[in-house]
Amino acid sequence: MNINLEKVSSQKHHQLKVATDGRHQNNASIHLCHLALQEISAAAAYYPIFLLKDSDTGQFQPVALFGLDIDENIYQQANLWNKCYQPLKLTTQPFFLVNNEAAPELAINVSDPRVQNDVGEPLFEASNATVYLKQQAASLSDLTQGFVLNNVFINELSKYDLIEPVELDIAFADGQQRQLDGLYTVNREMLEHVDALTQQQFEKSGYVKIIADMLGSANHVKVLIDLKNQLNKN
Amino acid sequence: MSKPLRHVVIVGGGSAGWITAGSIAAMHNSASNDGVQVTLIESPDVNIIGVGEGTWPTMRTTLQKMGISETQFMRECDVSFKQGAKFAKWVTGDEDDFYYHPLVLPEGYFELDLYKYWQQDNRGKSFSDAVCFQEQLCEKGLAPKLITSPEYAAVANYAYHLDAGKFADFLKRHCINKLGVHYISAHVDGVNSIDTGDIASVITREHGDIGGDLFVDCTGFSALLIGKHYNVPFISKKDTLFIDTALAVQIPYEEGDNDIASHTISTAQDSGWIWDIGLPSRRGVGHVYSSAHTDQASAEQALKAYLHQSIGDKSNELNFRKIDINPGVREKFWVNNCVAVGMAAGFLEPLEASALVMIELAATTISEQLPANRQTMDIVAKQYNQRFNYNWDRIIDFLKLHYIASKREDTAFWRDNRDPKTIPQSLQDLMTLWQHRPPIEYDFSHKREVFSAASYQYVLYGMDFNFTNPSVIRNENETKFAQRLFKENDKKTEQYLKALPSNRELIDKVVEFGFSKV
Numbered sequence: 001m002n003i004n005l006e007k008v009s010s011q012k013h014h015q016l017k018v019a020t021d022g023r024h025q026n027n028a029s030i031h032l033c034h035l036a037l038q039e040i041s042a043a044a045a046y047y048p049i050f051l052l053k054d055s056d057t058g059q060f061q062p063v064a065l066f067g068l069d070i071d072e073n074i075y076q077q078a079n080l081w082n083k084c085y086q087p088l089k090l091t092t093q094p095f096f097l098v099n100n101e102a103a104p105e106l107a108i109n110v111s112d113p114r115v116q117n118d119v120g121e122p123l124f125e126a127s128n129a130t131v132y133l134k135q136q137a138a139s140l141s142d143l144t145q146g147f148v149l150n151n152v153f154i155n156e157l158s159k160y161d162l163i164e165p166v167e168l169d170i171a172f173a174d175g176q177q178r179q180l181d182g183l184y185t186v187n188r189e190m191l192e193h194v195d196a197l198t199q200q201q202f203e204k205s206g207y208v209k210i211i212a213d214m215l216g217s218a219n220h221v222k223v224l225i226d227l228k229n230q231l232n233k234n
Numbered sequence: 235m236s237k238p239l240r241h242v243v244i245v246g247g248g249s250a251g252w253i254t255a256g257s258i259a260a261m262h263n264s265a266s267n268d269g270v271q272v273t274l275i276e277s278p279d280v281n282i283i284g285v286g287e288g289t290w291p292t293m294r295t296t297l298q299k300m301g302i303s304e305t306q307f308m309r310e311c312d313v314s315f316k317q318g319a320k321f322a323k324w325v326t327g328d329e330d331d332f333y334y335h336p337l338v339l340p341e342g343y344f345e346l347d348l349y350k351y352w353q354q355d356n357r358g359k360s361f362s363d364a365v366c367f368q369e370q371l372c373e374k375g376l377a378p379k380l381i382t383s384p385e386y387a388a389v390a391n392y393a394y395h396l397d398a399g400k401f402a403d404f405l406k407r408h409c410i411n412k413l414g415v416h417y418i419s420a421h422v423d424g425v426n427s428i429d430t431g432d433i434a435s436v437i438t439r440e441h442g443d444i445g446g447d448l449f450v451d452c453t454g455f456s457a458l459l460i461g462k463h464y465n466v467p468f469i470s471k472k473d474t475l476f477i478d479t480a481l482a483v484q485i486p487y488e489e490g491d492n493d494i495a496s497h498t499i500s501t502a503q504d505s506g507w508i509w510d511i512g513l514p515s516r517r518g519v520g521h522v523y524s525s526a527h528t529d530q531a532s533a534e535q536a537l538k539a540y541l542h543q544s545i546g547d548k549s550n551e552l553n554f555r556k557i558d559i560n561p562g563v564r565e566k567f568w569v570n571n572c573v574a575v576g577m578a579a580g581f582l583e584p585l586e587a588s589a590l591v592m593i594e595l596a597a598t599t600i601s602e603q604l605p606a607n608r609q610t611m612d613i614v615a616k617q618y619n620q621r622f623n624y625n626w627d628r629i630i631d632f633l634k635l636h637y638i639a640s641k642r643e644d645t646a647f648w649r650d651n652r653d654p655k656t657i658p659q660s661l662q663d664l665m666t667l668w669q670h671r672p673p674i675e676y677d678f679s680h681k682r683e684v685f686s687a688a689s690y691q692y693v694l695y696g697m698d699f700n701f702t703n704p705s706v707i708r709n710e711n712e713t714k715f716a717q718r719l720f721k722e723n724d725k726k727t728e729q730y731l732k733a734l735p736s737n738r739e740l741i742d743k744v745v746e747f748g749f750s751k752v
């Protein structure tokens with residue numbers, strides 16, 4: 001994907017629109033997406049959620065899996081995508097926050113195919129930001145805050161040695177096999193051994209529910225396999 | 235019944251003292267009330283040697299067993315990755331003469347000996363390059379793993395380069411704060427013994443008598459207990475390994491010179507060799523030489539000439555620290571209730587960084603074999619002495635090998651090194667065998683050998699040592715298998731060259747983000 005960021009300005013971008021009907025959106029080749037802490041539970045209702053190391057920093061991040069192979073979005077292929085939870089990381093696009101000295105500033109990727117002058121949501125009306133633009137800005141700030149919360153969450157998990165690798169051995173109906181590695185999750189057993197005070201703190205910060213939802217979401221891997229088996233049959 | 239062993243007293247707070255303290259305390263739960271008590275006494279007046287910056291991959295296990303985080307260790311001890319050693323000018327002395335002793339085993343090492351297949355068709359590659367991908371990683375300055383690799387896990391087997399002073403200090407804090415080691419800063423002046431000859435207590439200048447059940451002598455060159463008190467003879471090895479003096483110096487990186495070598499560079503000189511170790515913040519460089527073959531002024535000159543290549547005229551302004559080393563080993567290491575570890579037990583030139591690995595081996599063995607009581611101690615001591623005599627002899631053989639496989643004729647140092655009178659019989663025997671077949675695991679079949687047959691292969695074939703008789707290859711399937719292994723190595727080389735970051739890049743990331751435990 002080409003990224004060409006421009007700082008959003010009412011002068012320069014007063015005619016710009018963003019198509020939001022999904023037509024120009026290319027999610028077919030996205031196989032995973034980072035999640036912010038506050039959306040893990042919502043996403044866990046639809047997708048398997050795991051922890052994944054960022055290849056650049058080695059730090060863990062929660063991710064939702066959409067496929068079992070690179071560039072594969074099984075939800076999209078099975079026409080289920082629009083019925084599923086849409087992660088902030090995707091819905092905030094084509095907007096981004098860029099760091100500019102003191103405060104982060106709103107920017108738009110003008111190379112995104114959704115960005116044009118004809119259809120969709122305008123950014124400005126009479127040089128005032130539209131409700132749409134304000135909402136996008138608010139979501140982006142949620143996302144940014146969520147990533148900070150992620151780090152706190154991950155640090156807590158690491159501190160008590162609660163993260164463990166998962167090995168997913170996947171067998172498809174046509175006899176094909178795959179192994180997914182590089183995925184991690186919370187170690188249920190270790191979690192039970194954490195001292196009572198920490199348990200309480202985990203409860204208070206909402207970690208207990210998030211962890212439970214994450215662990216439960218692993219069942220969606222089976223759903224993905226079933227969907228893929230069906231897609232392969234057709 | 236003999237009273238149970240409850241209290242280990244370690245005298246000396248260099249690498250030897252703290253590695254021994256940490257290993258025993260971690261294994262015997264010194265932090266708890268019913269664990270074995272460990273006390274370390276260190277003289278406020280005697281400095282640690284403060285050199286010794288190259289380790290073996292065993293250090294990863296040693297640190298992990300003490301419950302140390304690799305990230306924290308790397309951040310606090312100025313650590314870089316070491317993937318082996320590059321020996322320059324050891325074979326012919328020519329400018330382009332070099333070979334590698336990498337830490338990764340030859341491809342398919344436990345299935346097939348690739349030497350003879352390489353000998354038949356080396357495709358223009360050196361032995362280490364044909365059978366192991368690590369030489370290329372080193373030549374390109376790449377790291378042995380990724381930032382996503384867990385702590386202590388390797389893509390390519392690795393050890394460390396570290397700041398010896400910071401390391402001792404780091405271990406000290408960990409041992410005291412996490413492992414329950416008692417620390418006493420005091421100078422030991424003497425010993426109180428009982429009739430059996432056992433040590434009842436050591437007499438300290440600042441804190442009176444300190445008693446214990448087992449005493450570990452980690453006092454370095456002063457060998458306070460094993461040498462001064464027990465008078466265990468020191469067996470000089472100078473007739474075999476001539477090197478007896480070191481000149482050491484620390485060199486900051488030049489402006490814009492950002493690369494950190496991920497291997498130790500050892501460059502042969504007229505009467506010794508120069509080590510060059512890259513840490514994140516500086517290099518540690520030194521010339522070790524035989525004082526029987528050259529004098530200090532010439533040795534300094536050689537070191538300056540070496541440094542001139544990288545730092546130019548600044549090499550003229552340097553001050554070198556001179557360290558006298560007396561190559562040799564105690565006749566035994568464990569007497570009565572006293573065992574010596576580190577330089578108190580023996581010291582050989584630092585050619586293959588064998589000192590720290592021997593300390594780790596000693597610390598592990600003492601922890602694992604820690605006698606239950608005084609009655610079993612003599613049995614443990616006897617076994618220990620046999621084992622460590624064997625270990626020291628193997629190290630001597632392996633170090634000497636580097637000299638006798640050389641073809642250099644240019645100075646007396648190199649010629650004298652090949653005089654049969656200076657070569658231990660055990661090594662002469664092996665060399666005779668190896669004229670007809672490669673070194674194999676059978677030659678070194680003890681548990682926990684310091685150097686495996688693979689190390690001997692890398693050195694021998696890196697130094698262009700040939701069979702007298704070319705080996706015969708009979709089996710076609712094996713030939714095919716060998717070809718597959720060579721291809722596999724080529725493939726790994728290509729993949730890793732693409733995937734691995736530079737040594738500097740990874741070290742910077744470890745400082746910024748750290749490795750995760752899993």
Ligand SMILES: Cc1cc2nc3c(=O)[nH]c(=O)nc-3n(C[C@H](O)[C@H](O)[C@H](O)COP(=O)(O)OP(=O)(O)OC[C@H]3O[C@@H](n4cnc5c(N)ncnc54)[C@H](O)[C@@H]3O)c2cc1C
Nearest residue numbers: 246247248250277283286288422453454576577584589590
């Ligand atoms: C030039 C050189 C290069 C080297 N390079 C390497 C290398 O690359 N890799 C490697 O593995 N090894 C290397 N070594 C060896 C390595 O440095 C040592 O083996 C290691 O540091 C262990 O030293 P130590 O703890 O035995 O002794 P020391 O560091 O000397 O510690 C002795 C301790 O005993 C204490 N002490 C002494 N007398 C008394 C007393 N009377 N009362 C109380 N305390 C006392 C001192 O205070 C000190 O704490 C090298 C050595 C030299 C000389």
